[in-house]
Amino acid sequence: MGDNRPHHRITQEQLDAVVKRHEMFRNARMGGARAILTNFDLTGLDLGGRDLAHADLTGSVLRRANLAGANLDCCTLFAADIREANLTGASLVKADLRGASLRGADLTGANLVSADLRDGSLAERASDGSLRIVVVESDASPADMQGARLANANLSQAKLSGAVAMHTDFTDAVMRGTKLVRANLRNATLDGAILEGADMSGADVRGASLKGAVLTGAVLVLTELGGADMDGALTDKPAGRPLADLPRPLEEMVKLHADWVGSAGQAGMALDLKGYDLRGATCLSHACLTRLHAPGAILYGVDLSAAQMQVGNLAGADLRGANLAGCDLRGINLTDAQLGNADLSGANLGYLRIDDTRIVRAELAGARLRYARLTGARLVKVNFAGADLSFANLSQADLKGADMTGARLAGARLRREQLAEVEGLKLP
Known part of the structure; x- marks a missing residue:
């Protein structure tokens, strides 16, 4: 860390x-005591899965420590050395990480x-070529940065103002x-990142990749976006044909579609929403949408719960964060659709x-x-x-x-016995 503070091993x-004792304290049990580990040397020690919420680890050394799955909510880690530590799946809600070093973590x-x-x-790209994120002390130079992986991390409401995040990988964060x-986000990778309502005022995002990122409600005052790749990014502007371009109000069209389905095509009219941006639609939950034709439609965050969508065509549609709980999706075509963080319970x-x-x-080949x-x-x-089912439940x-x-x-x-029932997987 470059300081002369004594550390207690x-x-x-x-x-x-x-x-x-800290866990006893957290459970209000007799004999419990809050963990005060300021300026301690915990290099290489194991804290995996432990509850350290509200502990004080100011200035401590946690290099190469195992903190996987640990509860570090509201933990004070000010100026801590957390380089090369394992924090996969850890919870750091409201943690104080100001001035901490997370190189290689x-x-x-x-x-x-x-x-x-x-x-x-x-910042910066690690020596092995991977994109990583770091928090470094002020005397560090970009040349010797060894960053921390932050793939799919949840940074909602986090404070990163003024941070240097060049070449950092925020994919799907x-x-x-x-x-x-x-913030300096030059050449950063923000593909698929959910940046709803983020304040990027004055940020430098030149050369960054924001493919498929969600920027609805983001503050972009004086944000430098020169050379940024915004392909497929969702902003406050319609990403496809707007709802205003529909020949009738959507609610009326949904009712006519239900008549069409119920009469086997003898009444009403089929619902064709191909390429429309349907964000903000409020009439699709519990609706009869059998044989819906909506390839490439934008349904990000839309409530479709308990809808009947049998044999619908939503190939390539954006359904990230959509509510599809309890839907009848038998025989549906969701080839190459985006369903990250969607609820299909x-x-x-x-x-x-x-x-x-x-x-x-049901076709979900290539779906995310x-x-x-x-x-x-x-x-x-x-x-x-x-398909990409990484971290799916x-x-x-x-x-x-x-x-x-x-x-x-x-x-x-998922359980091993579930895997034994599927095709195309070789179990070890």
Whole structure:
């Protein structure tokens, strides 16, 4: 860290005793005491899964420590040395990380909601070529930065004003309401990042990649965006054809579609929403949308709960964060659709039987379902070939006969017996 503060070295056994008393304190049990570990040397020690919320670790050395899954909410880590530590899945809600060094630390999937990361610098590409994020002390030079991984981290409401985040990878990070005033994000990767309501006033985002990022409600006053790749980014402007271009009010068209479905095409009219930006639509929940034609539609964050969408065509649609809980999606086409963080809990994505020899199965080949909720969903015979189900919650989902050829399941929540029921996966 480059300072002369004395650090008190303790053993794993001594640390376990301190943490045990802290956990007793957290549970209001007799004999408990808050952990005060200021200026302690905890290099390489194991705190994985432990509860250290509200502990004071000011100035402590946690290099190469295991903090995976630890609860560090409201923890004081001011000026702490956390280089090369394992913080995967850790919770750091409202943690004070001002001036802390996170070089080489792994924060994959960490929760940093409302964390304070000011007064440091986030940056640079590591020597192995990977994109990482760092908080470095003021005398560090960009040449020797060894950053921390922050893939898919939640940085909502975090304070990053003035931070230097050049070449940093924020892919798919959730950054709702994040303070990025005057932040240096040159050449950063923000693909798919959720930046709703983020304050990027005066930020330097030149050369950054914002492909598919969500910038609705973001403050972009004096933001420098020269050379930034905004392909597929969602802003406050319609990303497709606006609702105002519909020939009739959407609610009326939904009713006419229900008549069309109920009369087998003899009355009403089919609903064609191809390429429309449907953000803000409020009449689709519980609606009859069977055979809906909406490839490429923007349905980001839309409430579609309990809708009937059998055999619908939503190929390539943007359904990130959408509510599809309890939907009837049998035989639907969601090829290459974006479903990150969508709620599909209890949805039926099984197949429809046409006759004794033919079925129509749900098509999700190439779909992106990172962090999607599929708890209790019926996924019988679904085609997930090449789909990205990383960190998706598949607990209690019925996966019998599903095709997972080439699918990505890193961090997904499911049981081994579920995997044994699917096709295309080789179990170790």
